[in-house]
Amino acid sequence: MTSLDSVLDKDGVRLTVDDAVATVTLTNPAKRNAQSPALWRALTEAGRALPGSVRVVVLRGEGKSFSAGLDRQAFTPEGFDGEPSFLDMARGPEAELDATIAEYQEAFTWWRRNDIVSIAAVQGHAIGAGFQLALSCDLRIVAEDVQFAMRETSLGLVPDLTGTHPLVNLVGYARALEICATGRFVHAEEAERTGLANLVVPAGELDAAARDLAAALLAAPRDAVVETKALLSGAVSRGYEDQRVAERAAQGRRLRDLAGITD
Numbered sequence: 001m002t003s004l005d006s007v008l009d010k011d012g013v014r015l016t017v018d019d020a021v022a023t024v025t026l027t028n029p030a031k032r033n034a035q036s037p038a039l040w041r042a043l044t045e046a047g048r049a050l051p052g053s054v055r056v057v058v059l060r061g062e063g064k065s066f067s068a069g070l071d072r073q074a075f076t077p078e079g080f081d082g083e084p085s086f087l088d089m090a091r092g093p094e095a096e097l098d099a100t101i102a103e104y105q106e107a108f109t110w111w112r113r114n115d116i117v118s119i120a121a122v123q124g125h126a127i128g129a130g131f132q133l134a135l136s137c138d139l140r141i142v143a144e145d146v147q148f149a150m151r152e153t154s155l156g157l158v159p160d161l162t163g164t165h166p167l168v169n170l171v172g173y174a175r176a177l178e179i180c181a182t183g184r185f186v187h188a189e190e191a192e193r194t195g196l197a198n199l200v201v202p203a204g205e206l207d208a209a210a211r212d213l214a215a216a217l218l219a220a221p222r223d224a225v226v227e228t229k230a231l232l233s234g235a236v237s238r239g240y241e242d243q244r245v246a247e248r249a250a251q252g253r254r255l256r257d258l259a260g261i262t263d
Helices: 037-048 086-091 094-112 129-136 164-171 173-182 188-194 203-218 222-234 240-258
Strands: 005-010 013-018 021-026 056-061 117-122 125-127 139-143 147-149 199-201
Touching: 005 037, 013 037, 021 037, 037 094, 056 129, 056 203, 086 094, 094 129, 117 129, 117 203, 125 129, 129 147, 129 164, 139 188, 139 203, 164 173, 188 199, 199 203, 222 240
Parallel strands: 021 056, 056 117, 117 139, 125 147, 139 199
Antiparallel strands: 005 013, 013 021
């Protein structure tokens, strides 16, 4: 990409935009892009700051690891500067804890908006919150050295950053349970075989592969891609007959649009 415009650069997150393609980069390689509430707020802000021209969003991490997961400082009594520690939040009212987790989850939800297609370019470790962030995207390109793991259960916790739904949809209930309950690593070959990864490439080719996929996604008319994404994402919850109805309605909209007919 050329002549990137920086839209946001804060708290370990940088958003740049080049016409129809936005790139969200995790920018703390010294800590393997470990995550914090400040980073989650910055990710949420990045989603809200996307210009209307953006059709594809690429998510990547600087350094050898995509994201090693939640910064363990969250579980210390002092927590992060200016933030309540997770231990203090656990001692507070249940409703406040629920609201706080819901706020954190917003960083992981906007990637599946129908008006964009999101691509995670994942190398090295994608652990816990890092795995869930990669799962937040529509598509995943991974380097040959990728190591996915859901370690929350091993720590006495559960995955709570929206990763369970896409994981089950991608690999099925039984494999998702086994991955989460054991906390084991999923490497590139298994990720591609089970549908976690759309493509595996050498680490040095990861960014180029993401750019190529972005260009391929931009080749089709935007409205057709938006309608197709909505159809496919809704198919998970619709029955066969309801999906047939949704297909007809979507195609009717496309045909009327192509014919220049307005409702």
